[in-house]
Amino acid sequence: MRxxxxxxxxxxxxxxxxxxxxAAAAVSDYRPVAPLAGKRKRVHEAELIPCLSNPDIVREVAALADGRPRFVLAFALEASDHLARAKEKLRRKRVDVVVANDLRVMGAEMAHGWWVEGEHEEEMSAAPKEEFAAxxxxxIMARIR
Incomplete structure (x- = not known):
């Protein structure tokens, strides 16, 4: 995807x-108003680039009136206030679950996070990333059976 x-x-x-x-992809929240075909040359030390908001993909999928998936999960990568931000994202995007994880462990071998569903929150054990994904x-499978 480009x-x-x-x-x-x-x-x-x-x-x-x-x-x-x-919704596992970390899609950019913004895009340039006028994308360039090539490289932008440096003119000043600092430059403002006008941007527009990108569509909120997971929110739109969760809001589908016709054909909404049975279960919609979003991630919340946060540096602080993990649970509060995950709960806010759960309400705002109207998804079924948010898995909150910590920005400070980006690139690490282990993953750690919280499963946030409705008013319920549960810390998920730290595990290698493949095990955490499993x-x-x-x-998810237990939830949709």
Whole structure:
């Protein structure tokens, strides 16, 4: 995928009628108003680039009136206030679950996080990333059975 708008279009096409939608991609919140075909030359030490908001893909998938996936999961990568921000994201985006994880462990071998669903929150054990992903899949499967 080359652009957030391309991902938005593809996600809406493929999400309709799906059992599960996992919003695992960290899509940019903004895009330049006027993208350049090549490299921007340095003119000043600091320069402002006007931007527009990209579509909120997971929020739009969760809001599908026709064909909403049975289960929509989003991630919240946060530097602080993990649970409060995950709960706010759960309400604002109207997803079924938010898995909150800590920005400070980016690039680490282990993953750690919190499963936030409704008013329930549960800390997930630290584990190698593949095992952590398997724990998430197991929880999703238990939820949609």
């Amino acid at each position: 652009t957030a708008r391309g991902m938005h279009k593809a996600a809406l096409e493929h999400a309709r009628g799906a059992d599960v939608f996992v 724990m998430i899949v197991e929880r």
